[in-house]
Amino acid sequence: MDDPIDKARAEIKDRAELPGMSLMEHLEELRKRLVHSILYLLGGCAIAYVFNAKLITWVQQPLLNIGLKMTMTHPTDALNLMIKSAAVFGAIFASPFILYQVWLFISPGMYAHEKKYVFPFMGATVGLFLSGAWFGYRYVLPGAMVFLIQDIGKNYTHMITIEDYTGFFLAVILGLGVTFELPVLIFFLALFGIVDAKFLLKHIRYAILLIFLIAAIICPLPDPISMCLFASPMLVLYLIGVGVALVVHPERRKAREAKRA
Numbered sequence: 001m002d003d004p005i006d007k008a009r010a011e012i013k014d015r016a017e018l019p020g021m022s023l024m025e026h027l028e029e030l031r032k033r034l035v036h037s038i039l040y041l042l043g044g045c046a047i048a049y050v051f052n053a054k055l056i057t058w059v060q061q062p063l064l065n066i067g068l069k070m071t072m073t074h075p076t077d078a079l080n081l082m083i084k085s086a087a088v089f090g091a092i093f094a095s096p097f098i099l100y101q102v103w104l105f106i107s108p109g110m111y112a113h114e115k116k117y118v119f120p121f122m123g124a125t126v127g128l129f130l131s132g133a134w135f136g137y138r139y140v141l142p143g144a145m146v147f148l149i150q151d152i153g154k155n156y157t158h159m160i161t162i163e164d165y166t167g168f169f170l171a172v173i174l175g176l177g178v179t180f181e182l183p184v185l186i187f188f189l190a191l192f193g194i195v196d197a198k199f200l201l202k203h204i205r206y207a208i209l210l211i212f213l214i215a216a217i218i219c220p221l222p223d224p225i226s227m228c229l230f231a232s233p234m235l236v237l238y239l240i241g242v243g244v245a246l247v248v249h250p251e252r253r254k255a256r257e258a259k260r261a
Helices: 004-016 023-050 052-064 077-109 118-152 162-179 182-191 197-202 204-218 224-248 250-260
Strands: none
Touching: 023 052, 023 077, 052 077, 052 118, 052 162, 077 118, 077 162, 118 162, 118 182, 118 224, 162 204, 162 224, 182 224, 197 204, 197 224, 204 224
């Protein structure tokens, strides 16, 4: 077993890596990271604008699959769609670089052993968001179009406006993308010792209730089956989060280090 003095020295060394920064230094660092993030965002928007036509076709594809197109009701609708799509997809393209700037800003206040999570954090954050967006685009949106337009609205004339459809599209895609970040949220809560696996399992009934409430809010379809379709991956992600909390919670990490010693 390691000498307690050696452990204390290691902890002091770990803490010594936390640099003391004045308020002005913090503000300067914040300004620097914001400028870099804005530049990355502008670069992402420029790339998205180059591929704007393909992106708009991709957005409209669930409608095209059922033989419909978006309808203009104002002369500026098409221009607004181009700007909105460039901004949204540009932000998505730039998100890994912006997240890295966020990490660079908060990392000086973290211990050395916590900084090793940077690449898992970025990979999980981007991967989970894209997984949620893909799930919404691949399953939820096509099902919603068929159910709402071909089934419920089959006896009506359809005029799907650009503004209404893109708002609906973004609500589904971004809503599911954000909700898929649940394990990342639990990761940070557990990393800083706010929650642990035992707490999450003890309160799972409340978590299930909250998940279904969120699913009911963001689900575009009124039937309970669709709501369950939204809630099911969120429940799986919550359980994954429990496993993550079991691994990264400070007490668990100390226990593993003691066993290795």
